[in-house]
Amino acid sequence: MSERKNWQEVELGAQLPAATSLGYKTGxxxxxxxxxxxxxxxxxxxxVTYCPDMAIPVxxxxxxxxxxxxxxxxxxxxxxxxxxxxxxxxxxAHECPSKAITMMRxxxxxxxxxxx
Amino acid sequence: MPxxxxxxxxxxxxxxxxxxxxxxCSGCGIGAIVKTVLAASDKPVVVVNATGCLEVxxxxxxxxxxNTPWMHLTFENAASVAxxxxxxxxxxxxxxxxxxxxxxxxxxxxGGTYDIGFQALSGAxxxxxxxxxxxxxxxxxxxxxxxxxxATPFGANTTTVPVGKVSFGKPQWRKNLVEIAAAHRIPxxxxxxxxxxxxxxxxxxxxxxxxxxxxxxxxxxxTTNWAFDPSLTMQYSKxxxxxxxxxxxxxxxGVVHINVxxxxxxxxxxxxxxxxxxxxxxxxxxxxxxxxxxxMIDDEWARLLKIEESGIQF
Numbered sequence: 001m002s003e004r005k006n007w008q009e010v011e012l013g014a015q016l017p018a019a020t021s022l023g024y025k026t027g028x029x030x031x032x033x034x035x036x037x038x039x040x041x042x043x044x045x046x047x048v049t050y051c052p053d054m055a056i057p058v059x060x061x062x063x064x065x066x067x068x069x070x071x072x073x074x075x076x077x078x079x080x081x082x083x084x085x086x087x088x089x090x091x092x093a094h095e096c097p098s099k100a101i102t103m104m105r106x107x108x109x110x111x112x113x114x115x116x
Numbered sequence: 117m118p119x120x121x122x123x124x125x126x127x128x129x130x131x132x133x134x135x136x137x138x139x140x141c142s143g144c145g146i147g148a149i150v151k152t153v154l155a156a157s158d159k160p161v162v163v164v165n166a167t168g169c170l171e172v173x174x175x176x177x178x179x180x181x182x183n184t185p186w187m188h189l190t191f192e193n194a195a196s197v198a199x200x201x202x203x204x205x206x207x208x209x210x211x212x213x214x215x216x217x218x219x220x221x222x223x224x225x226x227g228g229t230y231d232i233g234f235q236a237l238s239g240a241x242x243x244x245x246x247x248x249x250x251x252x253x254x255x256x257x258x259x260x261x262x263x264x265x266x267a268t269p270f271g272a273n274t275t276t277v278p279v280g281k282v283s284f285g286k287p288q289w290r291k292n293l294v295e296i297a298a299a300h301r302i303p304x305x306x307x308x309x310x311x312x313x314x315x316x317x318x319x320x321x322x323x324x325x326x327x328x329x330x331x332x333x334x335x336x337x338x339t340t341n342w343a344f345d346p347s348l349t350m351q352y353s354k355x356x357x358x359x360x361x362x363x364x365x366x367x368x369x370g371v372v373h374i375n376v377x378x379x380x381x382x383x384x385x386x387x388x389x390x391x392x393x394x395x396x397x398x399x400x401x402x403x404x405x406x407x408x409x410x411x412m413i414d415d416e417w418a419r420l421l422k423i424e425e426s427g428i429q430f
Contacts, residue, residue: 014177016175016177016178016179016180017180018180018182018183018184019135019180019181019182019183020178020179020180021135021136021137021138021174021176021179021180021181022135022136022137023137023179024137024139024176024179025137026136026137026138026139029142030142043121044120045120045121045123045124046120048124048127048128049120049123049124049127049128049148049152049313050148050311050313050350051128051147051148052140052143052144052145052146052147052148052349053136053138053140053147054127054128054132054134054135054136054147054151055136056128057128058124058125058128058129060125075121076121076122076124076125076129078124082136084136085136085137087142087143088142089142089143089144089339089346089347089349090143090345090346090347091143091346091347091349091350093347094347094348094350094351095350095351103347
């Protein structure tokens with residue numbers, strides 16, 4: 001039997017620094033890749049708030065970005081999907097009211113990007 | 117009321133409290149629920165998390181997706197530990213060792229809330245600890261592979277109430293956690309769903325600001341064990357509300373308020389369609405189950421409308 005410890009001496013359980021899972025890239029799970037068309041986007045933020053993987057980064061833009069109908073959208077705008085973490089579930093493409101996102105098979109998307 | 121832009125800035129902007137890299141199934145809505153609820157707090161949040169899908173996928177050692185203090189607990193004691201943290205926090209504040217204001221959030225799945233953690237939850241509500249309890253309800257023990265829980269709906273096929281020659285799935289109706297929590301006469305109880313981000317945000321804010329315990333029940337369609345395409349998670353959540361299967365309502369200081377009243381109630385078949393757990397109901401010999409289910413849903417809805425109309429306090 002080891003020596004008895006009082007409660008001040010007991011070691012704490014497993015502790016972790018915050019947000020370490022950023023080092024674990026879940027993008028490798030993806031079968032379908034979301035292809036984002038900025039010219040059709042109204043920056044309504046439905047895809048951003050629905051994304052369960054926080055894979056759609058946002059930025060605040062004073063000068064604005066060009067979107068659907070050539071309009072300039074100011075304020076909080078979405079950026080290109082972060083493919084390091086996107087698992088390709090397709091919720092963003094399914095819920096987008098202006099159809100600015102389409103899902104493409106990963107290998108086709110890869111080929112298409114090689115041709116460019 | 118904040119716009120969706122402001123919410124998005126809080127959930128996915130620089131002050132993010134719940135980060136990428138967790139191992140939820142592709143298309144699981146828990147991520148969207150948790151980030152929205154955490155963003156609704158204007159104070160730092162301390163999270164206690166019962167065992168369940170969320171705990172397992174976010175803290176696979178040595179990784180953690182939490183950018184806020186977080187603690188893992190056993191299945192049954194999320195509410196007890198939240199009580200303890202609240203009591204310790206109050207004592208430290210009284211003695212001047214802490215000056216910051218914090219919110220305390222306990223999270224559990226439906227198994228850890230409706231069944232295993234129920235006693236602890238009831239005790240914490242009765243003792244009036246100031247914390248919010250969030251239950252993401254995917255309607256069975258999904259982490260361990262679809263076993264029946266107190267939240268599993270009537271007629272669903274699970275591994276512990278399997279469908280066969282004599283069984284059409286779960287023969288009982290699920291329990292109503294919101295009404296049970298409201299019976300504790302706590303300041304705020306609400307029911308909401310994964311697709312309704314604005315509603316979820318608003319209710320989480322009310323829950324954090326309530327003067328006492330609050331309970332938030334959120335429907336979370338499970339792409340793996342309800343077995344539908346991962347892109348349809350929010351669609352099924354929407355259908356659950358449009359068919360009155362999962363009404364969005366709140367009980368604020370005992371007064372019931374229904375947030376969404378579908379003008380055209382869709383038949384329950386629209387929600388059941390495409391889900392493997394309800395596939396057997398579309399066989400001719402099980403037609404009576406759908407009829408019975410529809411009747412129960414309509415009766416429950418009529419009852420809820422009556423309660424709201426009467427203005428009787430819980």
